[in-house]
Amino acid sequence: MVTASQVKDLREKTGAGMMDCKKVLTETDGDMEKAIELLRERGIAKAAKKSGRVAAEGLVEAYISEDGKTGAIVEVNAETDFVAKNEEFKAFVASVAKQVVEKDPKDLEDLLAQESIDEAGKTVKDVLTDKIAKIGENMNIRRFVRFESDGLIEKYIHGDGKIAVLVNMKGGNSEVAKDVCMQIAAARPEYLNEASVPEDRLEKEKEILKVQTMNEGKPEAIAEKIVQGRIRKFFEEVCLVDQVFVKDPNKKVSDILKENNAEVTEFARFEKGEGIEKKEENFAEEVMKQLK
DSSP states (O other), rough: OOOHHHHHHHHHHHHOHHHHHHHHHHTTOOOOHHHHHHHHHHHHHHHHHHHHHHOOOOEEEEOOTTSSSEEEEHHHHEEOOHHTTOOOHHHHHHHHHHHHHHHOOSSSSHHHHSSSSHHHHHHHHHHHHHHHHHHHHHHHEEEEEEOOSEEEEEEEEEETEEEEEEEEEEEEEEHHHHHHHHHHHHHSSSSGGGGGGGHHHHHHHHHHHHHHHHTTOOOOOHHHHHHHHHHHHHHHHBBGGEEEEETTSSSSSHHHHTTTTEEEEEEEEEEETHHHHHHHHOHHHHHHHHHH
């Protein structure tokens, strides 16, 4: 005979619904461990059904070790902005960022297979699956970046987890590093400097600029020279150190770094949902589907 206290206990441990808890306890003759296992198995089935839904909302988060020498940013996606504001979801994302810093996974597959730093005996994937079953939305850990530093690491989170920036810097100080983080958040540089722009990207840009210039009626020989000038503008847009400093338009980021005897060695910028094609739902059609 399954008691009400057993059902309550299982519900508190798993976050599953009352009827689901009662059902699995009945099926397992009140064995709590087996009941939890059964709920998790069914949670996995539930999660698989939801895996087709587009998870383009969510959060980006960053974590830096206490000594300031190791940092990580992560993106964890969910289906709706509502879930992204859920405190349990926020705590999970923060935990994933800390996991990356402390356990140094090689890649996403390795991260998911690691034992969770928060829940002994469970992998990160197990914990994620539990969250999917409990919260009721498809979620996934999309990406992460981890830096180790001889200097200092700084982070910046913008818009309640919409944009996260991580900067690895030699010299300078935390204030300069924070300014650089905000620069990256606002100006969206793709590369650190000219040397880090891939050759094929540079050649493609030159090609585009040459065609644009010739379409303006310039002869090819002159167009070549004009392209050399315009490629400078390209570098100023995509390279961090060549960008105009957002806090002082009379200076470049390279000037600020030089003044503070600082050097950025690497950076990462994550924007929530960037590059994910979000399926647009017609609300009226969705309601009609539900009614049918």
